[in-house]
Amino acid sequence: MLISKKTNTLLAMAGVAVLMASTPVLAQAPAEPTPAAAPAAAPAAPADAAAPEADPASMSEAVGGGHGGGITPISMFMEATVVVKVVMAGLLLASIFSWTLLLIKLFEFGALNRKTDAFLENFRGARTIADMKAVATAEEYEGNPLADMAAAATEEVDLSRQAGLSVTGDHRHDTLARAQAAVTAVQAGLAKRISGGQQFLASVGSSGPFVGLFGTVYGIMNSFIGIAESNTTNLAVVAPGIAEALLATGIGLFAAIPAVIFYNYFNTRIAAYGTRADGFNAELINGISRQLDKGA
Numbered sequence: 355m356l357i358s359k360k361t362n363t364l365l366a367m368a369g370v371a372v373l374m375a376s377t378p379v380l381a382q383a384p385a386e387p388t389p390a391a392a393p394a395a396a397p398a399a400p401a402d403a404a405a406p407e408a409d410p411a412s413m414s415e416a417v418g419g420g421h422g423g424g425i426t427p428i429s430m431f432m433e434a435t436v437v438v439k440v441v442m443a444g445l446l447l448a449s450i451f452s453w454t455l456l457l458i459k460l461f462e463f464g465a466l467n468r469k470t471d472a473f474l475e476n477f478r479g480a481r482t483i484a485d486m487k488a489v490a491t492a493e494e495y496e497g498n499p500l501a502d503m504a505a506a507a508t509e510e511v512d513l514s515r516q517a518g519l520s521v522t523g524d525h526r527h528d529t530l531a532r533a534q535a536a537v538t539a540v541q542a543g544l545a546k547r548i549s550g551g552q553q554f555l556a557s558v559g560s561s562g563p564f565v566g567l568f569g570t571v572y573g574i575m576n577s578f579i580g581i582a583e584s585n586t587t588n589l590a591v592v593a594p595g596i597a598e599a600l601l602a603t604g605i606g607l608f609a610a611i612p613a614v615i616f617y618n619y620f621n622t623r624i625a626a627y628g629t630r631a632d633g634f635n636a637e638l639i640n641g642i643s644r645q646l647d648k649g650a
Contacts, residue, residue: 427601430594430597430598430601431598431601433594433598434573434598434601434602435572435573435576435598437569437572438569438572438573438598438599438602441565441566441568441569441572441602442569442601442602442605444565445562445565445566445602445605445606445608445609446605446609448558448562448609448613449558449605449608449609449612449613451554451558452554452555452558452609452612452613452616453612455551455554455555455616456612456616458551459550459551459616459620462548463548463620463623463627466498466499466548466627467627469494469495469498470498470499470500470630472494472495473489473490473495473498473500473501474500474634476489476492477489477490477500477504480641482645483508483511483512483642483645484508486504486508486638486641486642487504487505487508487509487512489501489504490502490504490505490508491505499540499541499544499547499548499627499631500630500631500634502540503537503540503541503631503634503635503638504634504638506533506536506537506539506540507533507534507536507537507638507639507642508533508642509536510529510532510533510535510536511529511533511642511646514529514532521646522646522647526643526646526647529646530639530642530643530646533639533642534639537635537638537639538635541631541632541635544627544628544631545624545628548624548627549620549624551620552617552620552621552624555613555614555616555617555620556613556617558609558610558613559610559611559613559614559617560610561610562606562607562609562610562613563606563607563610564606565606566602566603566604566605566606566607566609566610567603567606568602569598569599569602569603569605569606570599570600570602570603571599572599572602573595573596573597573598573599573600573602574595574596574599575595576595576598577592577594577595577596577599578595580592580594580595
């Protein structure tokens with residue numbers, strides 16, 4: 355009986371131990387801090403502090419090809435290669451000559467029309483062939499195309515008379531034919547006399563863009579050579595060549611466009627004066643014919 359009591363007591367103590375072990379509060383013992391635990395990680399640095407602020411000066415240098423953004427047409431010209439410099443200088447000289455030619459021809463046509471108006475006013479007041487010749491050969495009208503036409507026609511009539519030929523009656527048609535031939539010879543050189551400089555303007559207007567394009571191609575080629583030699587596509591390497599290329603194109607257009615405009619403008623004025631000369635030709639032959647019919 356004593357043994358059974360001891361056994362019951364041991365069973366009761368084992369049951370209590372099992373119950374205590376299954377209880378959550380008692381089962382979880384507080385974990386002791388591990389001495390070798392790593393310290394807490396430092397807080398992450400702000401994004402603004404991690405990325406340093408870009409320097410505006412360095413950015414402008416990169417964009418401006420190392421010049422701090424101070425690229426100008428003069429600096430581009432000075433730093434261009436020899437070939438591109440020759441192209442741009444030639445186009446600039448052609449443009450200067452075109453504008454100079456514009457001023458010269460404006461004054462020339464102005465003086466030509468004023469002298470022609472004065473000559474026609476005096477010529478229409480002439481009553482005889484001798485009077486026509488006197489007006490046409492006057493010193494104040496020297497070099498005027500219409501005065502030269504009148505002088506040639508009246509001189510031919512005088513030469514026929516001096517040769518003992520009859521200039522009236524049945525021979526008046528022969529006289530008028532010779533006078534007309536003399537006028538035509540003078541008039542044939544009229545276009546050449548008043549169209550000076552037109553060929554230059556036409557050449558600049560037609561070839562200027564292509565000459566500028568040659569400079570453009572050469573500048574672009576230098577840009578690619580710079581890329582190949584530096585093994586980089588940095589804007590500072592590419593920009594100078596492209597800049598001088600575009601400048602050559604711009605100068606080519608600047609020279610060509612005014613030249614084309616001036617050429618068309620003066621072509622119109624030359625054609626207008628040619629029409630005026632044709633009208634005077636008819637007026638001159640009619641006047642000589644009337645005088646021959648009168649026996650003058």
